[in-house]
Amino acid sequence: MKKCLTLLCIAALLLACLPTALAEESVPTPKYVFMFIGDGMGNPQVTATQYYLGSIQNPNSEFPVPADLSFTQFEALGLVTTYDASSFCPDSASTATSLASGEKTLSGVINYDVRLTTPFKLITEYAKEAGKKIGVVTSVSLDHATPAAYYAKQPSRRDYYEIAVQGITGSTLDYLAGGGFLSPTGDDPKAPRTDILQLAMENGWTIPGSNEEIRALNAESGRVLAIDPVLQDSQSIHYEIDRERLAAEGEDILSLADFVAAGISVLDNEGGFFMMCEGGKIDWSCHFLHRILPGFDGTLMQA
Template sequence: MSKTIFNLRIWFVAIILLIASSAKVNADNSSENTKTPKYIFFFIGDGMGLSQANTAEAYLGALNKSNGIKRLNFTTLPNQGFYTTYASDRFITGSAAAGTALSSGEKTSISTIGMDAKRQKPLKSVAEVAKEKGYKVGIVTSVSIDHATPASFYAHQPTRNMYYDISLDLSKSGFNYFAGGGFKHPEGDGKIDENNTMANFGMGADQKLAKKKPNSLEVAKARGYTIINTLDDFKALQKGDDKIISIAPRLAGGKSLPYSIDQDEKTDISLEDFTRKGIELLDNKKGFFMMIEAGKIDWACHANDAATVIKEVLQLDKAVSAALEFYKKHPKETLILIGGDHETGGMALGFSGSHYQSAFSLLQNQNLSYEKFAQLVKEYRESTKQPDVNYGLELVKKHFGLGNEEKNLKLNEFELQQLKDAFEKSMIYEYKMSKDDQFYLLYGSYDPFTVTACHILSQKAGIGWTSFSHTASPIPIRSIGVGAEQFTGFFDNTDVSKRLKKLLE
C-alpha cells in the first residue's frame, strides 16, 4: 500500500511539473508568436485616470436623459488593464517621471526627462527604438511640443524646465512629424526655477532673457525641418512631406492649443486634426509609431474645471476615432494603446453635499474654460477702481449659468457668500499661490473667483475634487490590435514601454 501511494505521489508531481512546463512554453510561444505591429498609436491622456473618462461618459449619458453612461470610443476597446505610476523618489509622480517611465521602460526621478534617476545616463525611448527599426515617428500634443510628456519620447535632459535644450533635442531626434503647440523658450530659458510649477500649466509670465541663444526653430530649419504655423499651410501638407513641425496658428497660455471648449472650428486646429494629418504624412511601407498626448486634461484638472476636462476628454476620443478608422483598414497590422501618465485633481463622481444625487447635464451651461474666465476677471480688475460684486455675479451667470433659476442653478446663501468672498480677493490683487497660504485649500494656485465658480458648478453636478495636484491612483490602459493582449492585467507603468519594445524586436 505504501509503495502504491509513493508511486501515485511521484506521478502526481510529474503531472504538475508537465502542466507547469507546458503553460510556460505556451506563454513564451504566445509572446514569441505575436506579430510585430506595423502601425502603432500610443495615446496618453495627461492627468486622465478612470474618473475623467467615466465623467465624460456620464455627461454624455445625462445629455441623453439617462442615469447611466454613453460609452466613449476608447473605453469600448476589448483589452483593458491598469498600471501603477509611482516615481523612483516620490509615490505621487509628475509628468516628466511618468512620461519617461512610459517611454523608456525605466523609473526615474521627479522632473527628469529621458534620463536615469541620478540624471547621469540617457534612457532610450520606444519612439527612438521604432526609428532605429525603420518606422517613421510622429509626436503630437495639445500642449507645447517641448512639454514633459512629449519630450520624454525624444529628449534627454536633467530637468523638464530646460525647455530650450529640450527643443534642440527635438530637431536632433530626426523624427518625421511634430505637431501641436509651439516652443516655450526658443531663445533660451533664463534662470531656471524648479519650484515654479505653475509655469508648466501655462500660467505666469516667462522671464526676460539677459542674452538670447540661437533660435531653436531656426536650428530646426537648418537641420532640415519645415515649420508650419498657418491653417492654409497645414491643410496643404500631403503624403510625402517629411520632417514637419506643425504649430497651431492660435496658441493659448504656455504655447499650447486653446482648450477645446474655447476653440473655433473654422480657424483652430484640433488634436483630432493633427492626428489625422499625422496618419496621412507617416503612412508608408515600413510603418509608423505615433504618440498623441491630450495634455490639457491635466491642466483643467489642476484647476478643478470639470466642464473643460470633459471637453478635453471628448477631443481625445475624437483623435482616437481617427486611429480606429485607420485600424479598420489595417486590422492585422495596427496596435492602438490609450493610457495616461497619472491622475490629476482626485476627481470623483460624487460630492458630499449632493449626497446620492448627480446632475451632470448642468455642466453644459459653462461656455468657456477657467483660463478665459480668469482673463475676464483680470481685465475687469485692471479696468476699474471700484469693483462691483454684482458685475462679477452677472459674469458667473453668463459663463457658468450660476444664479440662473431657469437652468436649475439657483445659488443658496452659502454659495452666494463663497462667490462674494472670492470676488473680493480677486479684486484686491492678482492672487499668487503659496502652499502656506491659509486660503490654499480653497483656491490652490488659481484666481479665487474663477476656481470658486468651477467648484460650485462641479458640486451642483455631483462632482468632487480632492486636490489641485496629482494623485497616485492606478491608471487604466485600453488597447486593440496586434499585441494588444500584452497590455491586460495589473502591472507597472514601466511595463508598457518594455512590452512595446519587445513587440518591436
C-alpha cells in the same frame, strides 16, 4: 522502459509547447503603433466625461446615462497604481520617462537615472532602428515634459530650450506637432540663442504656416514641425470645448485630432510608424480645482 517513458514525456512537453510556439509565430509585427496618453486622465475624469456627453446625448432622460467613449469599448482594460523613484505621486517627467523608456527616475527628470549620469534608451529609438518613422503630437507645448520624454534626455524638465534643440537637431523625429515652444530663444533675454524655428529650417524641417497647409501635409512633406497657428495660453492648442464654441461662431481652429490625421499622412511609409499623442490639458483643467476648492473650503470655515 524508462528510456521510452522519458522520450514520451519529452514528446508530450514538445507537443504542449507547439500551440504556443505556433501562436507566437503567427502574430504579425505591428506596422503602425499609436500610443495615446491622457495626462491627468484617471477614472474620475473618464467617468465625468461619460456622464457629461451622456447628458447631451440624452437630454430628456430621467436618469443619467453615461456615453460610450472609443477606449471604454476596447476588449481589454488594465489598471495600475505606480510611483516614481522619489515620490508616490509622480510628475509628468518621471511618468513619461517610465512610459518611454521602461525605467523609473526622479520627479522632474527626463530620461536620466536617479544619479543624473546615465541616459535611457527610448521606445522611439528602438522603433527608429526597426525602420519606422516617428511622430510626437501634443495639445500643450512641444517642449513640455510628456512629449519631451519621447525625443529628449535632460536632467530637468524645465530645460525647455535644450529639450527643443534635441528634438529639432536629433535624428529621431519625423513629425512634431501641436503647441509651440515655451523658450524658443532660451531663458536669458539679454543673450538670446538661435530661435528654434530658425534652427528647424536650418535642419531641413518643413514648417507649415496655416491650417490649410497643415491639412495638406503628406508623405512627400519631409520632416514636419507643425505648430497650431492660433495658440492659447502657455503655447498650447485650444481646449476642445473652446474650439467647438469658436467653430460654432465660424472660426477654423485645429483640433488635436487634426494634428494626428496630418501626422498619419506625413508618416505613411512601407516601414510603418510610431506615434505618441498626448492630451496634455486634462490635468491643466484639474489643476484649477487646486485654486477653487481652498476658496470654497474657506467659506465653510465662516459658518
